[in-house]
Amino acid sequence: MAKDTKERILDEALRQFSQKGYDGTNIRELTASLGLVKSSMYKHFKSKQDIWNALLDKMIVYYAERFGSAENLPPFPDTLEGLVAMTMKMADVTIHDEMIIMTRKLLTIEQFRDERARELATKHFMTGLTDMFTHIFEGMMNKGLLRQDDPEMLAFAYTAPISALIHLCDREPDKTDDAIAQIETFSRHFIGTYGVE
Amino acid sequence: MAKDTKERILDEALRQFSQKGYDGTNIRELTASLGLVKSSMYKHFKSKQDIWNALLDKMIVYYAERFGSAENLPPFPDTLEGLVAMTMKMADVTIHDEMIIMTRKLLTIEQFRDERARELATKHFMTGLTDMFTHIFEGMMNKGLLRQDDPEMLAFAYTAPISALIHLCDREPDKTDDAIAQIETFSRHFIGTYGVE
């Protein structure tokens, strides 16, 4: 039950920080959401800032485990339709998984005030996606599925619009269905342009 | 001198809100930056929230004047190189103009907590750019400069990556030069793909 509370505090902190920001979140509300009183928090963390630090540590570890190693990369699609399918699968997860949504919101909100949040934001929103798809597109070009081109440029041209639509879902959840449809349309347009055959 | 102070408060509020967020900004520091004491602010605004409201009013008016009317649209480029030039000109302004940068940061930070900030964010970051380039690409397709295609899709595919690089500059100003170079490379790659001849 002990470590559980520490984890529950971190979970609730992610929830509230991502909604109201670090400054807009107060310990009393945070702990009250867990059925605790604010002083209880200090049995698990030294300070509010300490919660923030632990939360970012956790996010960094999670990101490294999830996207940092080559083993966790998705397999290269062997058809153009496979690329669409893989894209839609990834989009669906990243758009609907509440934890991932909150992480993205948090990084978006706090990127200008916290150094590590800034670094993670660039990884999450730009380089991570580009790197992943650079590899995928390299593989697909070698298999003759994609027109020969600069794979990194194509990866960027592919992921940036999708990323923009994901951010739109974070901002306006009502538009989620539209955005997902747009992602698929965009993906098909992309393979229509760069796909072979 | 009277209205001047009111404007100066709004300017400084934009500066501090965009750096530290609404909650992270306090009236004492804000007014002190203008050589005033905090109570003087209340001669010009009813409350802190009132500053926020006035600031968003101003931003909405500014955006409508700048991008809302057809007259202020840039002229259609009549060469592919003209598209690159126009893109780089717009990117240069939007990346280096401090007021625009602060506006973008503010909308990024506060988009999840303020309804009007959310709406403006979607306009600034998505629909505004897409709409503008949809028109431009329609014109260029009619002139035979761009391959016949869905102009809205192309506009989205063109502006989203550029927008992502602009956001990167906001987050990591050190990478500004790289990002600008990337925008040009991307723009040329785009006309290489969709340009005629």
Add this chain to the structure above:
DNA sequence: TATTATAGCGAACGATAGGTCACTTGTCAA
């Protein structure tokens, strides 16, 4: 010149923030 509105000031307000501390409770090992 007398009057009035404006804009600034400093002191003070209540509310709330993060944080500390002495205390209680429950668990488990010695």
Add this chain to the structure above:
DNA sequence: TTGACAAGTGACCTATCGTTCGCTATAATA
């Protein structure tokens, strides 16, 4: 059975927040 420790509680501290108020200096108006 007892002692130690972890986890939770409520009272309390200090700092700071946004806000109000009475005062003053100035400048425009009548």
